[in-house]
Amino acid sequence: MTDKLFRLECGFQNYDWGKLGQESAVAQFISNSNPEIEISSTTPYAELWMGTHPTKPSFNYNTSNKLIDIISSDPERYLGSHIAKSFNNDLPFLFKVLSIEKVLSIQAHPDKNLAKLLNQNDPKNYPDNNHKPEMAIALTKFEGFCGFKPLTEIHYYISNIPELLNLIGGSESLNYFNQNIQFNSNSPINKKILKLLFSNLMNSNQNDISLNSTNLIKRVQSNPEIFQKFDPDLPILIKTLNKQFPNDIGLFCGCLLLNYCKLNPGEAIFLKAKDPHAYISGNILECMASSDNVIRAGFTPKFKDVNVLVNNLTYNYDSVENQKLKPILNNNNRLILNSNENENENENNSLKLYNPPIEEFEVLEINLSHPNHSLNFKKFNGPSILITTEGSGFIKNLESNQQFTCNAGYIYFISANLEIQLISNSSNFTSYRAFCE
Ligand SMILES: NNC(=O)[C@@H](O)[C@H](O)[C@H](O)COP(=O)(O)O
């Protein structure tokens, strides 16, 4: 029988938008964890997958047994009875590292009902029947599009950028917007108006998109100030993304209709199912319900399902600040047993709990600031996956007293109902523990 704490060997995706070679945090982590893996300097290393999802399943590092097979051998032992019953004897979440060089697709993820339908009708493009709410935690500076801009900002862009107006239906659409929008309200009419404008835009023909993209870039070059009313960096972003995906509809639906969100390390965003988004740059940890269902509509060479996206978005609109997920700081009592260190050391360690409003996952960032600090964790009523991203230390099974090394890129599965200890042997020993209980 496999121990309740064991190291994982995880798979990775070479999507085109990933950072190249050793520039990629994904490449650094996989080659740190397994030096036999050759890293090619011309290959993008986009995503590291930690979990049981069949698209890229994880394995026991020492025995090469599949994680899902270990769990299936005794779901209560590895998941705990509550999680085993609630999630059909499988791991509820998929935990990833993303290292982003180029913009990802303009996308949204289905809720459970839509996922079932899409998986039934088109299993090739929608490989499972699960929803995919997701959270991104910035490891470096990160940029991304998330959710529709506030209505006042959308009104400004459709009123001042003719190329956008041309693609959303011209002056007729602008009049409809002006006569019906209810600013500072959550009225359903606002979502109806947003959906009409977005549908017109996303169903534009490529000739119109190319013509208006060319003119948009000219306008950005000649009158950048028009684009800088809400963010001084928008002109540079539009030019950068046009270089990555020339004359793409994403220049309009992403840059001019979605929030341009910038995160500093440690900040996070949570995307509910059906929220439009597209990540632009940076290294992040991403945690999601265990699914690979992505509905795409721009900035991508992959399969686009424009009508499914247009007909299924939430059409929520809000400020960037309100899209961010604030972590709970140093809330020790729920998760920590005790810490073998004196008071002043305690002040330097930090715990940040990212707990989005869904049941599948939470993520705890654990930072032990100096060598020879340690933290003892209570038994969690469910499974965890822990990855070390910085520094080095050890993880100890407090039942068997077995201890294992943690270096950047090392990943461990921690079964339910197991007390573990983390011990640092460097400064800034940082790990992230995704869990469900
Ligand atoms: N927002 N992030 C995600 O949903 C990731 O988990 C997905 O795996 C990526 O979006 C996949 O991106 P492409 O389909 O290659 O554009």
Ligand SMILES: [Zn+2]
């Ligand atoms: Zn996504």
